[in-house]
Amino acid sequence: MxxxxxxxxxxxxxxxxxxxxxxxxxxxxxxxxxxxxxxxxxxxxxxxxxxxxxxxxxxxxxxxxxxxxxxxxxxxxxxxxxxxxxxxxxxxxxxxDNSLELNYESGLPEGNFISSQLFTQRPDRYNSQDQVQGNVGNTRFSFSEVHAEYKTVTQTKNGRQEHWHTILKGIVFCADFNKNFNGTTVVRPKDFGAAIGAWISDKVSLLSSSDKELVKLESPDFCKKFVTYSTDQVEARYILTPAMMERLCELDHKTKDTISVSFTDSYVYIAFPLSKDYFEPPVFKSLLDGSFLEEDLEVIRFMYSIIKELDLNTRIWGKF
Amino acid sequence: MIIAAIVLIAILLFGITFYNSLIGKKNQVTNAFSAIDVMLKKRFDLIPNLVETVKQYMLHESATLTKIVELRSQAGNASLSTEQKIDLDKQISTGVKSLMLSVESYPDLKANQNFINLQSTWTESEEQIAATRRTYNASVTDYNNAIMMFPGSLFAGMLNYSQITVLASTEEERQNISAKSLFNS
Structure with missing residues (x-):
């Protein structure tokens, strides 16, 4: 339609x-x-x-x-x-899809955002709303708008000054993953800081305080974009098969900013940094021209298509 | 004098760190190799159950079933090396694949819940073995890079460390979701 x-x-x-x-x-x-x-x-x-x-x-x-x-x-x-x-x-x-429902007053709970381990920084200010839930076949999924920030304080001549920095402003997608796993695997954008961190963790593993190790994967395209850490090297490769790496790269190509992905507690979380607030009604623009819904629908369709894109509804790996 | 001492300590510390990291990498290769072994055992353990479930239905596949049982009993031999087990696993996989392909002719078996569960566990173990092999290859590459590059090459000579060959990729690793085809059969 x-x-x-x-x-x-x-x-x-x-x-x-x-x-x-x-x-x-x-x-x-x-x-x-x-x-x-x-x-x-x-x-x-x-x-x-x-x-x-x-x-x-x-x-x-x-x-x-x-x-x-x-x-x-x-x-x-x-x-x-x-x-x-x-x-x-x-x-x-x-x-x-008839299963899709909007719960605009609730969002992704802060606890889930932290436990998803999508980002290393813990938020000091957190807001999430417009949660859409639904299912495709056996796969239950949801996505919510999230704005998470952390605070830094500097001392100036005029006293203490607080600065707020965005961890994520965008949408977090969450779905039940189709394979069994016990540990945590995170896939983060390979920016300058992440690349240096990965190099240190590889060369001087004694300096790394994290419970996760760097995972060196085979796909050059994937490694150019992302850095992967996991609590279990084998499990990370069980989740990130060559096909899954290819699909995540394809998903990332469709977005402006690089996505972050995590696999933990039998869920997959994907963070999409976006600048716009979605699902908000126009005030000074007419509702009758039909074009105001275009961007919202585009986002809903995109999120809905992730299940298919990542093949999350194929349940052949012992998890039904 | 102090500068010379500092430089010497720095060189010593660097040497110790590098030496330890080489040993760590070698151990990682051994660990990764034993992970393949564990996964292969898990997979071989599925065979008796699978054979038990299908033999009542697949009356015309007795030759394949006998072959699989025979290979499974060979795999139980404790003196086998992991390479030999990998080779046996390849032969068992081929046998199981041909079984799965003939499931179409046995609708009762296709609908059997126990068989469906076994089928998905089999597929799961296939991907898990592929994951352990990939982990092993990554550890080997890491180790080979470390012993071939300077200054690792100096320590490698002292420790008598030599290059290790990576495992050749299997059909499952090259084709993305080959397992899925079993279910579409």
């Missing part, structure tokens, strides 16, 4: 939501205008000393009214957002 067909099936819902959207966008615009005017009054009061008191009072009152309207607009927006996700995204998911 194409985006346009989905949009036409959802026409009635969209017409209803379009009324809601206009209401939200109107309220938001009104609040911005009033807050802007309030600021102008306050600034004018400061600039012209004689009008200070009048500027402060009128500006203050205007600002309060602006913020009240803004808070009402935010409430309206959250209602509109809820309806959009439930009815529009929900229907779009069903059009791809």
């Amino acid at each position: 194409t985006e346009t067909t989905i949009a036409s099936n959802l026409q009635n819902t969209l017409i209803e939501l379009e009324v809601q959207r206009k209401d939200v966008s109107g309220a938001k615009l009104k609040s911005y205008l009033i807050i802007g005017t309030g600021i102008l009054f306050v600034v004018a009061g400061f600039l012209f000393g004689d009008l200070f008191l009048a500027g402060a009072i009128i500006g203050g009152v205007t600002l309060i009214i602006g913020f009240v309207i803004f808070s009402k607009a935010s409430k309206k927006f959250s209602g509109y957002r809820h309806e959009f996700k439930q009815r529009v995204i929900g229907a779009a998911l069903k059009s791809i």
Whole structure:
């Protein structure tokens, strides 16, 4: 089913939501205008000393009214957002596969993100939402938007300064893996730091404090892109067969930034760094032109296709 | 004087580290080799069960079954080297493959749950053996590189270490999911 067909099936819902959207966008615009005017009054009061008191009072009152309207607009927006996700995204998911469900308030739990070992850095600030769950054959999978950051603190002349750095902003895909394994195998992008780390861990293994060893795999394409570590050399090769390495390379070719993959607790986790927030309703753009869903649908289809791409539903290795 | 001592200590430390790492690599090769042995044993242990399950159904394949049982009993010989076991495994695999291909003619067997489980365990063990062989080859390459490159070549001479040949890749390793074809038969 194409985006346009989905949009036409959802026409009635969209017409209803379009009324809601206009209401939200109107309220938001009104609040911005009033807050802007309030600021102008306050600034004018400061600039012209004689009008200070009048500027402060009128500006203050205007600002309060602006913020009240803004808070009402935010409430309206959250209602509109809820309806959009439930009815529009929900229907779009069903059009791809009936098993797909969106749970927009939950995401990948922080504990799972850490235990996936996709990244070595532990997050200090973590947010995950818009979890989509479903299954293809026997393979249960889910994907969620994740924003994980860590904090560094520097001492400056003006005191302590906190800096936030992104570990991942994007989507984490998680699926039940089709082979039995006990250890942990991680596949990370081979950037400069990872390449140096791999070299040290290979040459001076005594310096490596990790429980995982570097795994030297045969595929030159794969090794050019990724560095692999595992708690078990044989198990890593049982999971990363030549076919699996080829498939992961193909999957990686389709994305802008290099993916990270981990195999642990009988699951495969794949992190896709992405800059956009998906499954969010438009506020200042009409719902009726049908094109707003294109990117969301593209992401859903892409995630759904991973099971097929990685052949995760082939259950011939003693795990059903 | 102090500088000379520091340089000497550094050279000594470097030498010890390199010597230890060479021994570590050699041990890794031995470990990887024994992992192949363990996996082969696991695979050979599947044969009696497999034969027991299929023999009641596959009345016309008795020659193949006898051959597999015979090879399995040879594999039980404790004096066999891992290379000989690998060779036996190749012959057993060929026999089992031909059995699996003829499953199509025995619909009752094809639907037997025990047989389905055995079939997937067999496939699993096939990939596990391929993984141990690949691990062995990776350890051998690592070891060979270490003893052939300077300064490893100096220590290799002293330790009497020589190059080891990697195992030739099997059909399963070259063809990506050959096991799948068994299920499509």
